[in-house]
Amino acid sequence: MRKGKLNFWSFFWPILAMTYFFVPLYGTLDFSLRMKKGVISLLAYQTVLADPQFIESFQYSVVMGIVSVTLSILLFVPTVYWIYLKVPKARPFVEIVSILPFIIPTIVFVFGLIRTFSRPPFLLTLTPFKTDILMAAGYIILSMPYMFRAIDVGMRSIDVKTLTEAGQSLGANWLQILFTIIIPNLRIAILSGALIAFATVLGEMILGDFLVRPAFGAYLVLVGRSKAYEPAALSIISYALTWIMLGAIQVFAKGSSSQSQLLGRG
Amino acid sequence: MSYLNLKNIYKTFSSNVAVDDFSLDIAQGEFISFLGPSGCGKTTTLRMVAGFEYPTAGSIALLGNEITNLPPNKRNIGMVFQSYALFPNMTVAENIGFGLKVSNTNTIEIKARVTEALSLIHMQDLGGRYPGQLSGGQQQRVALARALAIKPKVLLLDEPLSALDAKIRLELRLEIRRIQKQLNMTTIYVTHDQEEALTLSDRIVVMNQGRVEQVDTPSRIYNYPSTEFVASFVGHINIFPVSVIDGGEGIVDLSGNKIRSRKHMQEGAIPVHMAVRPEELTPGHREGANNLTGNIHSVQYLGSVVRIQIDVSGNFLSMDLFNQRDLSIPMVGDRFDVNFSSDSCWLL
Ligand SMILES: Nc1ncnc2c1ncn2[C@@H]1O[C@H](COP(=O)(O)OP(=O)(O)O)[C@@H](O)[C@H]1O
Ligand SMILES: [Mg+2]
Numbered sequence: 004m005r006k007g008k009l010n011f012w013s014f015f016w017p018i019l020a021m022t023y024f025f026v027p028l029y030g031t032l033d034f035s036l037r038m039k040k041g042v043i044s045l046l047a048y049q050t051v052l053a054d055p056q057f058i059e060s061f062q063y064s065v066v067m068g069i070v071s072v073t074l075s076i077l078l079f080v081p082t083v084y085w086i087y088l089k090v091p092k093a094r095p096f097v098e099i100v101s102i103l104p105f106i107i108p109t110i111v112f113v114f115g116l117i118r119t120f121s122r123p124p125f126l127l128t129l130t131p132f133k134t135d136i137l138m139a140a141g142y143i144i145l146s147m148p149y150m151f152r153a154i155d156v157g158m159r160s161i162d163v164k165t166l167t168e169a170g171q172s173l174g175a176n177w178l179q180i181l182f183t184i185i186i187p188n189l190r191i192a193i194l195s196g197a198l199i200a201f202a203t204v205l206g207e208m209i210l211g212d213f214l215v216r217p218a219f220g221a222y223l224v225l226v227g228r229s230k231a232y233e234p235a236a237l238s239i240i241s242y243a244l245t246w247i248m249l250g251a252i253q254v255f256a257k258g259s260s261s262q263s264q265l266l267g268r269g
Numbered sequence: 270m271s272y273l274n275l276k277n278i279y280k281t282f283s284s285n286v287a288v289d290d291f292s293l294d295i296a297q298g299e300f301i302s303f304l305g306p307s308g309c310g311k312t313t314t315l316r317m318v319a320g321f322e323y324p325t326a327g328s329i330a331l332l333g334n335e336i337t338n339l340p341p342n343k344r345n346i347g348m349v350f351q352s353y354a355l356f357p358n359m360t361v362a363e364n365i366g367f368g369l370k371v372s373n374t375n376t377i378e379i380k381a382r383v384t385e386a387l388s389l390i391h392m393q394d395l396g397g398r399y400p401g402q403l404s405g406g407q408q409q410r411v412a413l414a415r416a417l418a419i420k421p422k423v424l425l426l427d428e429p430l431s432a433l434d435a436k437i438r439l440e441l442r443l444e445i446r447r448i449q450k451q452l453n454m455t456t457i458y459v460t461h462d463q464e465e466a467l468t469l470s471d472r473i474v475v476m477n478q479g480r481v482e483q484v485d486t487p488s489r490i491y492n493y494p495s496t497e498f499v500a501s502f503v504g505h506i507n508i509f510p511v512s513v514i515d516g517g518e519g520i521v522d523l524s525g526n527k528i529r530s531r532k533h534m535q536e537g538a539i540p541v542h543m544a545v546r547p548e549e550l551t552p553g554h555r556e557g558a559n560n561l562t563g564n565i566h567s568v569q570y571l572g573s574v575v576r577i578q579i580d581v582s583g584n585f586l587s588m589d590l591f592n593q594r595d596l597s598i599p600m601v602g603d604r605f606d607v608n609f610s611s612d613s614c615w616l617l
Contacts, residue, residue: 165354168321169412171341172348173368173419183371187358 028242035235047236054233056222064211064219067135068204071142072197075150078143080193083154084185087163094155101151104144109209116141117213134214141210146200153199157192161185194255198248206241272297272455273318273423278327280313280479287313289479291327298453300446302466305476306502311459314476315425318457320344331422347416349426353408355400361411362387362396368419386414389448406437413445417452424449424456430465442469463503467491475499497617500544508617509584511543519616524582528559529611542617547576549613550588558608561586565603579605 038047051057086094104112120137121128127137163185170180186193211218223241227234271294280288288310295301303311316322318329320341328337336344355364365386366379374382387393390410400408409429416424426445430438446469449456460466466473467487475482475490475498483490483499494500501508511521511528519530521543530543554560563581575598579586588607590596599605 161357162352162354165350165352166356168319168341169348169350169354169356169415170367170371171321172319172344172346173371173415174342174345175367175371176342179371183367184356184358188356 031235031238035232035239038232047232048240051226051233051236051240056217060217060219060222063217064205067138067142067218068201071139071146071204072200074139075143075146075200076193076197079147079150079154079196080186080189081181083151083158084163084181087158088167098151098155102148105148109145109207112144113141113209113213128214131216134216138210138214138216138218142200142204142207145207145210146203149199149203150196153192153196154189157189160192161188191252191255195252198252202245202248205244271295272299272332274330275314275318276328276330278314278317278329279325280310280317280322281325286479288317288324291479291481293474293481293484295455295457297455300449300456300458300469300471302458302460302470302473303476304460304463304466304473304503305482307461309476310479311461311476312427315427315457315459318423319346319348319425345419345422347419347421347424349409349412349416349424349429351428351431353400353405353412353432355408355412355415357400359399360396361392361398361400361403364400364411365396365415365418367415372419382418386418389417389451390414390444404437405433406441409433409441410444413448417448417454422455424454425459426456427459428461429458431460431462445469467503475502477502493615494544494617497542497544500617505547505587505589506544507547507586508542508544509586510541511616513539513541519611521616523561524584526559526561526581528614530614530616531612543614544617545609545614547587547589550586550607550609552588552590552605552607554606555608558610559614560606560608562604562606565599565601565605568598568601570598577605579607 035047036043036045038044038050083097086097116137117128119125127133166184166188167180170184175183206220206223207218208220208224210216211221212224223234223237226237273295275291275293278288278291279286291310291314293301303314305311313322317324320336320339320343323338328335330336331344331346356367359367362383366383369379369382383396384393387396390413392407392410392414395403395407400411403411409432413426413429429445430441433441442465445458448454458466458469467490470487472484472486473490474484477498483495485493485495490499490503494503494506497508500506509523511523514520514522514527516539521528521530523543528543561579561581563579563586566578566580566585568578569576570592573592575590575592575596577588577590577599579588586607
């Protein structure tokens with residue numbers, strides 16, 4: 004394309020796309036500010052933030068998010084590493100398994116989870132703590148497609164096998180290789196997987212509802228059904244949180260060693 | 270006792286035999302090349318020495334100690350990969366110091382050894398760079414320094430130059446040999462490039478289909494190839510089927526011409542081919558030599574060399590002449606006499 008003669012269509016499509024995205028968002032924002040009749044106010048936000056149920060469920064889900072994302076990283080990084088190293092032929096199969104949570108409706112999955120693990124010998128629904136174990140396991144599975152994909156993309160961007168062999172020939176053992184070579188080169192991949200998985204946990208509504216735990220997602224549904232202005236305020240808060248997280252990825256991605264990570268190949 | 274000993278090594282991948290009865294003794298400080306076409310088992314053999322693969326049968330001993338099944342991180346053997354394999358998250362200095370760091374060497378010594386290694390590859394000022402900020406040739410030099418920093422007992426290189434430009438390749442080739450000699454480092458170098466193997470090595474192992482064809486010095490590999498495969502893989506060569514007139518005297522018949530050759534090398538084998546290098550042929554008739562007459566089939570002007578093909582009763586004989594300004598180049602179709610000494614011709 005020549006400079007100076009910018010095409011009408013090259014403006015049209017981005018503007019159309021942005022309109023499609025921002026108009027509803029603006030509508031929600033505007034609505035969330037009109038709880039007090041006739042004036043713009045933050046009353047809806049104040050109400051939401053003052054609601055003890057909001058605070059309780061938000062805290063609960065943040066803790067559950069941190070726990071399940073941590074476990075998920077500990078589970079998936081070594082697993083995917085091992086697949087790349089020892090059974091690369093199994094990768095397509097594992098990829099299909101990893102997207103099962105997209106294929107099986109969440110409600111079916113949660114129902115099966117409860118049917119199986121509330122009975123002997125597991126009896127995982129008897130106490131809140133045991134139920135939380137089940138919650139975390141459920142979250143790990145529901146966020147598996149994102150976590151697996153992010154780590155998989157990261158592994159693919161480096162030559163895992165040769166880097167591992169280079170480390171071995173220099174005398175390093177498995178743990179040293181994993182922690183000083185593989186994980187540092189996957190930092191951004193792990194981080195983006197973790198943030199998406201965390202967002203999934205925060206927004207997930209069926210698991211908490213069925214297992215009767217105070218999850219944030221279930222709270223969102225409840226508020227959405229019974230109130231008018233507060234759900235709008237909550238949506239805006241969620242958007243803000245999401246963008247803060249995306250911003251965090253950008254900031255981490257600009258760190259000095261990640262710069263070499265991006266330039267590192269070739 | 271040899272420094273590194275490979276004894277009757279076999280390696281099969283499911284039903285595919287990658288390495289077939291490989292035996293070799295390597296002396297300390299020796300530079301050995303594994304030369305052969307792609308897929309002949311060079312890399313697999315090297316990886317068994319490194320410990321990345323384990324032999325299906327056979328044994329490997331280093332300084333008299335068996336290491337056949339020792340994991341790679343316990344062998345103290347340095348490795349340089351075709352793809353450099355530098356750690357992208359570490360600087361050049363951190364890459365070079367990695368092997369020392371994982372073995373808990375103290376920081377002062379690491380620093381000294383890294384500085385030493387950097388000066389060995391003439392990259393003193395680039396220790397703070399990341400691999401992504403270096404050229405391919407620089408990256409491979411860092412990889413070499415990294416492998417050498419742990420003071421390995423053996424250095425292994427798997428086609429280390431094949432990803433580089435021709436000019437850098439020549440430069441780095443000389444540098445590898447210089448450093449190897451300076452450190453008296455026992456080295457195995459895998460390549461499919463005969464020129465690399467011939468210029469670098471103390472001895473060359475020519476491999477074909479998982480088997481060792483010949484182990485010898487570069488000049489003996491070139492001048493006295495012991496099999497047809499070696500003769501045709503290393504350098505250009507004329508090979509023709511012949512019938513034996515007198516095996517003991519090395520006299521054979523090539524399409525009605527009596528050829529006297531060097532007595533054949535393999536005891537007891539029945540030779541069926543004669544071989545002569547294109548540069549051993551001389552134009553004209555000479556008493557006492559082997560003389561052939563034919564028609565010029567093609568003339569190829571290659572710069573420093575002119576390659577002429579002569580059709581001798583259906584055998585296409587290549588002859589190389591060094592270019593000179595007053596060289597009279599024959600025309601296609603001309604009658605042409607060539608001769609070669611019986612010493613330059615051998616039977617396979
Ligand atoms: N991991 C492997 N699995 C199956 N076959 C292999 C493997 N590695 C090498 N081979 C086979 O072994 C043979 C020798 O390979 P290789 O040692 O890489 O040859 P080279 O390095 O001489 O090109 C080839 O036929 C190759 O296909
Ligand atoms: Mg190879």
